[in-house]
Amino acid sequence: MAPIFRFAPSPNGALHLGHAYSALMNARLAAAAGGRLLLRIEDLDRVRCKPEYESAIRNDLAWLGLVFAGAPRRQSEHGDDYARALEALRARGLAYPCFCSRGRVAAVASGRDPDGAPLYLGTCRSLAPRDVAERLAAGEPAAWRLDSARARAVASAALTWREFGEGETEARCVADPVVWGDFVLRGRDAAASYHLAVVVDDALQEISDVVRGRDLFASTSAHRLLQALLGLPAPRYRHHRLVLDANGDKMSKSAASTPLGAQRAQGASAEDLRVALGFAPGPSRFAVRLS
Numbered sequence: 108m109a110p111i112f113r114f115a116p117s118p119n120g121a122l123h124l125g126h127a128y129s130a131l132m133n134a135r136l137a138a139a140a141g142g143r144l145l146l147r148i149e150d151l152d153r154v155r156c157k158p159e160y161e162s163a164i165r166n167d168l169a170w171l172g173l174v175f176a177g178a179p180r181r182q183s184e185h186g187d188d189y190a191r192a193l194e195a196l197r198a199r200g201l202a203y204p205c206f207c208s209r210g211r212v213a214a215v216a217s218g219r220d221p222d223g224a225p226l227y228l229g230t231c232r233s234l235a236p237r238d239v240a241e242r243l244a245a246g247e248p249a250a251w252r253l254d255s256a257r258a259r260a261v262a263s264a265a266l267t268w269r270e271f272g273e274g275e276t277e278a279r280c281v282a283d284p285v286v287w288g289d290f291v292l293r294g295r296d297a298a299a300s301y302h303l304a305v306v307v308d309d310a311l312q313e314i315s316d317v318v319r320g321r322d323l324f325a326s327t328s329a330h331r332l333l334q335a336l337l338g339l340p341a342p343r344y345r346h347h348r349l350v351l352d353a354n355g356d357k358m359s360k361s362a363a364s365t366p367l368g369a370q371r372a373q374g375a376s377a378e379d380l381r382v383a384l385g386f387a388p389g390p391s392r393f394a395v396r397l398s
């Protein structure tokens with residue numbers, strides 16, 4: 108079967124050069140492999156994601172000359188798929204409800220996960236089943252978390268993935284899901300966490316090649332664990348370099364890195380961006396730093 112790639116932006120802000128790099132990298136690899144490139148809109152965060160950001164993202168991608176196969180998959184329309192996956196884990200005793208508020212999670216945390224969030228080591232895991240049932244029946248808000256120790260025991264001993272970086276050489280990476288603790292599968296007010304949704308979507312969209320920034324490298328350990336638990340195939344992975352801003356930090360929506368739209372308004376063409384990012388030959392009109 109021809110390879111299937113995906114670009115999966117979250118519509119919680121404008122795209123910047125880092126996104127352009129990722130999208131162009133996906134497009135180049137898909138074309139070289141005779142594969143397809145799909146668009147997925149990761150809009151599960153109902154507070155931060157906005158339809159106007161999605162329109163702006165799609166305009167930017169069209170301006171960059173990127174063409175995606177078929178209609179985009181919008182995560183907010185597929186809550187049932189994530190609920191089924193959560194139920195499969197729950198039925199096997201691999202997920203438990205967590206009633207801790209954000210403040211309580213921070214108070215009981217032991218260190219931080221790779222995203223810098225408090226590492227939750229399972230206070231609610233040992234609640235009495237009757238207490239849990241009563242609190243759920245009373246409608247107390249709960250997140251659902253993975254019982255990570257049990258999950259690691261159930262999944263095969265050595266979880267690995269095939270990593271190609273930006274080259275052709277295959278490395279075998281060993282997953283280290285311990286660093287994520289009992290991570291969230293479904294938040295109090297979202298249909299699924301990023302980790303659960305991305306794994307379900309990659310499988311349902313039959314993604315063979317996940318191409319994304321190095322900032323998501325550690326996430327792949329959580330994803331491989333969920334794939335093993337849910338009996339889903341493991342794609343090939345490429346974690347590419349990140350585009351750095353003027354301070355040498357990775358670009359981010361919150362750090363007000365110049366959005367593509369602003370670059371366009373300042374007169375940059377899509378070709379200028381492709382040249383600057385290394386996807387087309389020619390003298391570059393501006394300098395880009397990669398990690």
Ligand code: GLU
Nearest residue numbers: 115116117149305319323
């Ligand atoms: N939605 C994520 C982001 O915008 C990308 C997730 C992924 O590629 O797995 O950073």
